[in-house]
Amino acid sequence: xSYFAFLSEHGPTMLLGTVTTIKVxxxxxxxxxxxxxxxxxxxxxxxxxxxxxxxxxxxxxxxTSLLVQLFWFYYVLPFFGLTLEAFTAGVVxxxxxxxxxxxxxxxxxxxxxxKGQWEGAFALNFTPAKRMRKIIIPxxxxxxxxxxxxxxxxxxxATALVALVTVVDLTFEAKQINSITWLSAQCFGTALLIYYIxxxxxxxxxxxxxxxxxxxxxxxxKI
Numbered sequence: 633x634s635y636f637a638f639l640s641e642h643g644p645t646m647l648l649g650t651v652t653t654i655k656v657x658x659x660x661x662x663x664x665x666x667x668x669x670x671x672x673x674x675x676x677x678x679x680x681x682x683x684x685x686x687x688x689x690x691x692x693x694x695x696t697s698l699l700v701q702l703f704w705f706y707y708v709l710p711f712f713g714l715t716l717e718a719f720t721a722g723v724v725x726x727x728x729x730x731x732x733x734x735x736x737x738x739x740x741x742x743x744x745x746x747k748g749q750w751e752g753a754f755a756l757n758f759t760p761a762k763r764m765r766k767i768i769i770p771x772x773x774x775x776x777x778x779x780x781x782x783x784x785x786x787x788x789x790a791t792a793l794v795a796l797v798t799v800v801d802l803t804f805e806a807k808q809i810n811s812i813t814w815l816s817a818q819c820f821g822t823a824l825l826i827y828y829i830x831x832x833x834x835x836x837x838x839x840x841x842x843x844x845x846x847x848x849x850x851x852x853x854k855i
Contacts, residue, residue, distance in 0.1 A: 638818045642809050649805030650826055656719070656801060657835075660726040661784055667731025668780075670739025673764070686735065693732035699793055701725045704795040722794030730787050737779050740773035770804045773846035781839035788831055802826055 633641075674686035693701070706721035716724065745768050753763040795804035802823050810819040 633813075633815065633816075635818055638701060638813075638815060639822070642813075642819075643822075644798065645809065646802060646805050646826065647821060649800060649802040650830075652719075652799065652801040653791050653827075655828070656722055656726070656794055656799065657788050657830075659723045660730065660787055660791065663723060663727025664730040664734050664783075664787065668730060668734025668738050671735035672742065673733060675739045676742060690732045690735050693729050694736075698725065698729045698790060699796070701729055702793055718794070718797045718799045721797055722791075722799050724793070726787060726790055730783060730790070733783055734780060737776050737783065738772070741776035742768060744775050745771050751810075770849065773849070774793065774843070776837070777843045777846050780793065781836070784839060785831055785835060792827075826833055 663716070671686045671689060674682050675690070677683045677686070702722065702725040705716055705725045706718060709716060709721075749767055749771060750763075755806045758766065791801060792803040795801055795807060806819045806823040810816050813819070
């Protein structure tokens with residue numbers, strides 16, 4: 633079978649899997665951003681309980697395998713009375729795992745804000761919450777977006793793991809087609825190209841646009 637004949641027969645199925653992959657990517661990214669902001673701020677809290685809770689969460693999810701976490705959310709939690717659909721389990725596992733890494737990026741970004749900005753916020757007699765919301769947080773985005781963009785690209789690649797818990801994504805469809813046709817080069821080569829196209833021509837340009845936008849917001853030129 634020629635490659636074009638392969639695409640003609642199996643291309644629509646792989647495109648349906650691609651749609652699911654994009655859904656996992658978007659939902660997981662939203663979740664990991666929320667978790668990153670919350671736990672990044674918690675890590676800087678002066679309250680030992682709040683800081684300790686954030687530290688335990690971050691170290692646990694960074695120190696254990698995403699694949700094992702994924703299996704726990706889908707296969708083990710039902711034994712404790714909590715059953716998640718495959719798609720939900722995949723999104724939650726990926727979001728929480730990458731949220732742990734993102735929290736450290738947020739923490740580092742906040743600590744990297746120039747000391748003069750903190751002193752100016754104190755001089756204005758802002759409350760801690762207002763100080764963080766009005767002055768500090770808006771300035772961290774140009775700092776954290778480059779590492780966060782790299783993390784998001786890694787997240788795209790990690791979405792392939794959800795196929796292992798029966799989510800019908802791009803990788804799952806490629807494996808299914810390969811089990812029927814045994815055309816491994818065509819199946820996984822096409823999947824490889826699709827992942828690359830999503831990353832190179834959609835995700836990365838969008839993230840770079842966000843970096844430029846964030847730099848302009850704080851009056852910095854983006855190189």
